[in-house]
Amino acid sequence: MKKFLLALSVMIMSTVPCAAQGDITLPTVNTSDKLSVMDALNQRHSSRKFVDKKLTSAQLSKILWAANGTNRPDGKRTVPVALGVYSVEVYAVTKEGIYLYDVENHKLKLIAEGDFRSITTTGQSFVSKAALNLVYVETPAVWTNARHATSREAQISFANITVGAMIQSVALAAETEGLGNCVRGSINHDEFKKVAKLADDKNILLAQTVGYIK
Numbered sequence: 001m002k003k004f005l006l007a008l009s010v011m012i013m014s015t016v017p018c019a020a021q022g023d024i025t026l027p028t029v030n031t032s033d034k035l036s037v038m039d040a041l042n043q044r045h046s047s048r049k050f051v052d053k054k055l056t057s058a059q060l061s062k063i064l065w066a067a068n069g070t071n072r073p074d075g076k077r078t079v080p081v082a083l084g085v086y087s088v089e090v091y092a093v094t095k096e097g098i099y100l101y102d103v104e105n106h107k108l109k110l111i112a113e114g115d116f117r118s119i120t121t122t123g124q125s126f127v128s129k130a131a132l133n134l135v136y137v138e139t140p141a142v143w144t145n146a147r148h149a150t151s152r153e154a155q156i157s158f159a160n161i162t163v164g165a166m167i168q169s170v171a172l173a174a175e176t177e178g179l180g181n182c183v184r185g186s187i188n189h190d191e192f193k194k195v196a197k198l199a200d201d202k203n204i205l206l207a208q209t210v211g212y213i214k
C-alpha cells in the first residue's frame with residue numbers, strides 16, 4: 001500500500017504544472033515513447049501559433065534532457081561535442097522566470113523571477129505565448145581545460161554544431177509530446193544578457209520556442 005501511494009504521488013507530481021518559484025527539480029526523464037524517431041522526423045516542422053499553457057514537469061524534463069541531458073554514467077550527453085568540451089548552456093525561459101539548466105543535477109536553477117519570454121525575441125509575438133523558450137548560450141571559458149588548443153573561430157563553430165544537434169533533439173522530443181517548436185535567431189541579445197545576468201564573455205547563439213500549438 002505504502003509503495004502504491006508513493007508511486008501514485010510520483011505520477012501525480014510529474015503531471016502537474018511546475019512550481020512557480022525557486023529552483024525546479026525535474027523528474028527522471030521518461031525515454032519510452034509511442035512515437036518512433038522516424039515518425040517524429042516525419043512530423044518535424046516549425047510552428048508559430050501557440051497557446052499560453054504550461055508544460056508539465058515531465059514535459060519540461062524531457063525537453064531539457066533532450067537538449068543537453070546526461071545519458072551515460074560518465075556524464076556524456078544526448079548531444080555530441082568537439083574534444084569533449086561542453087561549451088553550450090541551455091537557459092529555459094517560462095512564464096515564471098529565467099532558469100539555467102543544471103545538467104549534472106537535472107534541475108532548473110532560477111536566475112530571474114518573472115515573465116521575460118518577450119525578451120527572447122526581437123518582436124515575434126508567439127514567443128510570449130508559448131510555455132517555454134530555450135536560449136542556447138556559449139561559455140568560452142570552459143575551453144581553457146581542453147586537451148588541444150583551438151582557435152576562437154573553431155570554438156564558435158563547434159558550439160554552433162552542438163546547438164544544431166540540440167535544436168533537432170528538442171524538436172523530436174517536442175513531437176513525442178504533441179508540442180510545437182520554432183528555432184529562432186531573432187533574439188533581443190542585450191536585454192537577455194542583462195536580465196539573465198550573463199557574463200560578458202558568454203555568447204547567445206540561438207533560441208527555440210516550445211509549447212502547445214493553437
Ligand SMILES: Cc1cc2nc3c(=O)[nH]c(=O)nc-3n(C[C@H](O)[C@H](O)[C@H](O)COP(=O)(O)O)c2cc1C
Nearest residue numbers: 044045046047048124167182183184185186187206
Ligand atoms: C539558424 C536558424 C534561425 C532561425 N530563425 C528564425 C527566426 O528568428 N524566426 C522564425 O520564425 N523562424 C526561424 N527559423 C526557422 C526557419 O524559418 C524554418 O526552419 C524554415 O523556414 C523551414 O521551415 P520548417 O522548420 O517548418 O521546416 C530559424 C531556423 C534556423 C535553423
